[in-house]
Every structure is written in structure tokens, then in C-alpha cells.
Amino acid sequence: MLQAHEKFNDLDALYTPDARVATSMYEDADLFNEEMERIFKRTWVWVAHDSELADKGSFKLSNVGLEPVIVVRDRKGEVNVLVNRCRHRAATVCEVKKGKTSSFQCPYHGWGYGLDGSLRGLPYPEQYGEDFDKGAHGLKKLRTETYNGMIFATFNDDVEPLVDFLGPEVRRYIDLFMKQGGGFPVKVLGEHQFTVPMNWKVQLENTTDAYHFPVVHKSFMQSLDGDAEEAFKFLETGKGFVEDLGNGHSVMVMIPERIDLDEHLDDPVEERFLPLVQELRNGGYPEDQVKKIVRAVGGAGFNLNLFPNVSFSLAFFRVLTPVNVERTDIRHIALGMDGGPAAANRMRMRLHEHFQGPMGFGSPDDAEVWERVQRGTKGGEDLPILVNRGLIDEQPGALGPRGHISAETGMRAAYKMWKRMMSL
Structure with missing residues (x-):
């Protein structure tokens, strides 16, 4: 039997130059383990949003690949990402998903x-002798950097700075996405998590896949009023695009007129937002602020996909956490306006529930097809998975190719980065 490192010498056989993905990419446990080491331990992984750590002592649990971590703001206001494992006998030191604390105890x-991970004390230390160094036995701390409220961590101290990993185009789209605060800072309103029996790369592909939308989300389309339904017919209008932004990142622009939410403020308001307009006016908000808030409530017109684990999708964050080769945890994080009108945040939550929520029209349908993809890989292991749609007419973009809105350009961007990291 081939050893793991021998099996993966020919990466071109796993992801071919003509954009075909080997079935084993979803099924091979050895490959999955290599991905956790070569990708998730060597690059920047998204762990939290700054608003989730509003105060000193605020913390939340997260993951970097398979590693459980605590993201915490210490007494100096600095954010630390700590491996959730006691240095003595490996028990987790925190099992509460989020909260406030002054310390962690095994x-x-x-x-x-x-809160900075340092070992402060232990019972009966004399049994370790006079040479025991508490400074060498703190919780393992990861390198941590932030961009526009987005907190990333890595095990790799030699990795490039976060701003370089993201690159100029990704940073531009992050800044545009955060305009949905409507003049207020963006904050996390809540989240829900679910588990899907699928390989993590099935999800990596999905948020950059417009091709599936009118098929999988037909019931969602039927639930919309006329204005909203027209906005989501982006495959018919063909005005959008998918673009490779470098380092495995991509953007899928579905509604180009909603790329920059500070533009088109005088466009007619969609019918579903008219009650909100009136509520804001009644609350004393000036007309220019009403327009800005209402436009922001509808979310951005694009999905920004960051390799390897997070997407900024229209109006929420979607985070994937690999569990094993055929299981992935998904978190959908609802976003609102910190200090903004209660009516606007309430509307944001209703929109989130409508599509992303566990009883919504979108996520359950997505989860069904993700699971069916994984089940389907059991048949015909010699058959490749195709991600070559749109290769015929891609054009140069700012940093990489740009394709038709239904093209699989974003998937190819991710797999190029996958191949690059797996070859290290």
C-alpha cells in the first residue's frame, strides 16, 4: 500500500490542468489529514469577528482546522487565539461557547x-521541582492579525502578513461588504451551526456557485415579492461575474448595482422595505440616513470567498470547519448594525431567517444537495468531478481570470491555491 506522501506526489491527477477533480479528493482520509497539516496549519484561518469580543475578558470558541481554540480579548485589549488544551494532561480549559471571564482553569x-494564555498557577507546584518554568507551560498561542474587524489566526509564524495574504482586491471587497452597517459598525447578531455529511471542499465550492441557484433555490425565488425576485434573476440578466482574486480567494458578483451600498441611494425602494422606511422616518431619522440604512439592510450584491474557510455571503458570514473527511460543520453568522435602529436590525434578522435560518428557504436545500454530492461520490470513483464551466470565455481580471456569473472560476481559484499549498 502506498504511503500518504507517495499518494499525493502527483497533484495533477487530483486536480487536473483542465479543471477536473478526482473523486478521491472528497473521500480519501489520508488526503484529508494532509490537508489539515499543509493547508489549515500553514495559512491564515478566520476565527471570529471583532464585535464578538466587545469587552476585555470576552471570549468565544472557534477552530483552526481540527484544532479547538479560544479567541479572547485580554486585559490590555489585545486579541489572543489560544489552543483549548491544558498543558498538563490535555483537557480543554473552556467548554462554554462564548461569554466573559477573568481566567481559564482546567x-x-x-x-x-x-487571558493571554500564561500559566498563572497550579496546585502543589513543589512536586515539579525548583526548575519548573511556568513561563514555558502556558496555553499555546497562535499568531493573530485582524483586518476591518475580521480576526484570523495561524500556526505558521513564517506566513506572509494577513494584508498580503488577502491582497488589495479582497481588502477592497471586505471594505465594501462592511458598508452594510449603514453608517454604523457591523456587529454579529447571532449564529447557528449545523453539520453536513460532506467533505469540506464541497462547501468551499458552493458559495462561488451561481449555476445552482435557480435549481436548488426555486422555492426561495417563489417566496419573494416582485422586486426581490427580479434582483435574484442574475443568471438571466447575465450582468454579474465571478473573478479570481488571488491566493484561492474569489468574488461572485450577482447584483452589480449593489457592490457599493453608498451608490444608487435614490433608486426606488423595494416593496418589502417600505414599512421599514416609514418606521425610520417616524423614529426621526433624516431622509438621507433613512436611504443609507434601508439600502444597507438589503445586504451587498456579492459573495466574497476567502480560502480556506470563510465566505462573506450577501449579508452574513458562512464559516466551514472540517471535522473528518466526510463531515463538515457549518456556521451561519447573522450581521447587524452596532448602535443602529432596532427596526433595521430586526429586518436584518427576518431576512437572515428567510434564507439562511434552519427553517429558511435556502440553507436546508443547500445542505440536501451537499449531502447528495458526498453520497454520489460512492459511485464511479473513476469519474471526475467537473469544475471547468466557463473556461471557454474567461477574460483577464485585476489579479486573475474573470468569468460569466455561472462560471466555475471561483472554484478553480480555490483549487489552484489548494494545489499550491499541498505541494509545499
Whole structure:
């Protein structure tokens, strides 16, 4: 039997130059383990949004690949990402998903850690001798950097700075996405998590896939009023595009007139937002602010996909966490306006529930087809998975190729980065 490192020498056989993906990419447990080491431990991975750590002592649990981590703001206001594992006997030191604390303590033998991960104390230290160095036994701390409220961490101290990993076009789209605060800072309103029996790369592909929208989300389209339904007919209008932004990142622009939410403020308001307009006016908001808030409530007109684990999708964050070769956890994070009108945030939540929520029209349908993709890989292992749609007419973009709105350009961007990292 071939060893793992021998099996993956020929990466061109796993992702071919003509954009075909080997079935084993979704099924091979050895390959999955290599991905966790070569990708998730070597690059920047999104772990939290700044608003989730509003105060000193605020924390939340997250993951970097398979590694459980705590994201916490310490007493100096700095954000630390700490591996959630006691340095003594490996028990997790926190099991509460989010909250506030002054320290972390292992429940097994009582080792206590500060918010910066330092070992503060342990019972009966004399049994370790006079040479025991507490400074060498703190929680493992990851390199951490932030861009526009987005917190990333990595195990790789030698990786390029976050701003370089993102690149200029990704940073521009992040800045545009954050305009949906409507003049207020963007904040996390809540989230829900679900598990799908699929390989993580099935999800990596999905948020840059407009081709599936009118098929999988037909019921969602039927639930919309006339104005909203027209906005989501982006495959018919053909005005959008998908673009490779470098380093595995891509953007899928579905509604070009909503790329910059500070533009088109005088366009007619969609019918579903008219009650909100009146509520804001009644609340004393001036007309220019009403227009800005209402336009922001509808979300951006694009999905920004960041390799390897997070998407900025229209009006929410979608985060994937690999669990094993055929299981992935998905978190959908609802976003609102920090300090903004309660009516606007309420509307944001209703829109989130309508599509992304566990009883919504979008996510359950997505999860069904993701699971069916994984089940389908059991048949015909010699048959490749095709991500070559749109190769025939791609054009140069700012940093990489740009394709038709239904093209699989974004998937190819991710797989190019996958191949690059797996070859290291």
C-alpha cells in the first residue's frame, strides 16, 4: 500500500490542468489529514469577528482546522487565539461557547491560565521541582492579525502578513461588504451551526456557485415579492461575474448595482422595505440616513470567498470547519448594525431567517444537495468531478481570470491555491 506522501506526489491527477477533480479528493482520509497539516496549519484561518469580543475578558470558541481554540480579548485589549488544551494532561480549559471571564482553569487538576494564555498557577507546584518554568507551560498561542474587524489566526509564524495574504482586491471587497452597517459598525447578531455529511471542499465550492441557484433555490425565488425576485434573476440578466482574486480567494458578483451600498441611494425602494422606511422616518431619522440604512439592510450584491474557510455571503458570514473527511460543520453568522435602529436590525434578522435560518428557504436545500454530492461520490470513483464551466470565455481580471456569473472560476481559484499549498 502506498504511503500518504507517495499518494499525493502527483497533484495533477487530483486536480487536473483542465479543471477536473478526482473523486478521491472528497473521500480519501489520508488526503484529508494532509490537508489539515499543509493547508489549515500553514495559512491564515478566520476565527471570529471583532464585535464578538466587545469587552476585555470576552471570549468565544472557534477552530483552526481540527484544532479547538479560544479567541479572547485580554486585559490590555489585545486579541489572543489560544489552543483549548491544558498543558498538563490535555483537557480543554473552556467548554462554554462564548461569554466573559477573568481566567481559564482546567477542570481536571486545576491549572489556571490568564487571558493571554500564561500559566498563572497550579496546585502543589513543589512536586515539579525548583526548575519548573511556568513561563514555558502556558496555553499555546497562535499568531493573530485582524483586518476591518475580521480576526484570523495561524500556526505558521513564517506566513506572509494577513494584508498580503488577502491582497488589495479582497481588502477592497471586505471594505465594501462592511458598508452594510449603514453608517454604523457591523456587529454579529447571532449564529447557528449545523453539520453536513460532506467533505469540506464541497462547501468551499458552493458559495462561488451561481449555476445552482435557480435549481436548488426555486422555492426561495417563489417566496419573494416582485422586486426581490427580479434582483435574484442574475443568471438571466447575465450582468454579474465571478473573478479570481488571488491566493484561492474569489468574488461572485450577482447584483452589480449593489457592490457599493453608498451608490444608487435614490433608486426606488423595494416593496418589502417600505414599512421599514416609514418606521425610520417616524423614529426621526433624516431622509438621507433613512436611504443609507434601508439600502444597507438589503445586504451587498456579492459573495466574497476567502480560502480556506470563510465566505462573506450577501449579508452574513458562512464559516466551514472540517471535522473528518466526510463531515463538515457549518456556521451561519447573522450581521447587524452596532448602535443602529432596532427596526433595521430586526429586518436584518427576518431576512437572515428567510434564507439562511434552519427553517429558511435556502440553507436546508443547500445542505440536501451537499449531502447528495458526498453520497454520489460512492459511485464511479473513476469519474471526475467537473469544475471547468466557463473556461471557454474567461477574460483577464485585476489579479486573475474573470468569468460569466455561472462560471466555475471561483472554484478553480480555490483549487489552484489548494494545489499550491499541498505541494509545499
